[in-house]
Amino acid sequence: MVNQIAEILIKYKAIEFGDFTLASGAKSTYYIDIKTASTNPMLLREIGKAIAEMSVKAEKAEKAEKADKTGFDVVAGVAVGAVPIAVAVSLASDKPYCIIRKEEKDHGKSGKIVGDVKGKNVLLVEDVVTSGGSVLFGINALRDAGANVAKVVTVVDREQGGAEKLKESGVVLESLVRASEIMNRK
DSSP states (O other): OHHHHHHHHHHTTOEEEEEEEOTTSOEEEEEEOHHHHTTSHHHHHHHHHHHHHHHHHHHHHHHHHOSSOOSOSEEEEETTTTHHHHHHHHHHHTOOEEEEEEEEEOSSSOEEEESOOTTOEEEEEEEEESSSHHHHHHHHHHHHTTOEEEEEEEEEEOOSSHHHHHHHTTOEEEEEEEHHHHHTTO
């Protein structure tokens, strides 16, 4: 699966080289652009399928070890980049999804979360994790809404401290591919 996702990301030019400032504020000589690449339905379908398969396998293994409820009831993504991924995983897993807004809406049905998460086990998905800041925002918003969040799956882990930061919050980070695996294939 890792080889396939890495190859697809390279094929659809999800990696660019130059001088970039990342959302974390860090400087980088490469940029992983899952947002643009995931506008291609084939790539988005493969990402959704891979995350759903990874999560279902983990859920079955956990259920074999524990009698209590494990796995996820809802998949979530922080707007904008993770929303298409959440939708793709929802379709592949046949489970509902929710959207985490960056800012709370003050009109209509206000709130940061679009969808029902209270008391549910939520799988948070992300396009790229660097320092983990955006993911922590999503985790906190979900927990504030009454959700249980124990795992995040990202398409690409840049391997720059995000996993360690999430672990401090009691959350495991899993990735379809690590940045070093993509860089070794270019």
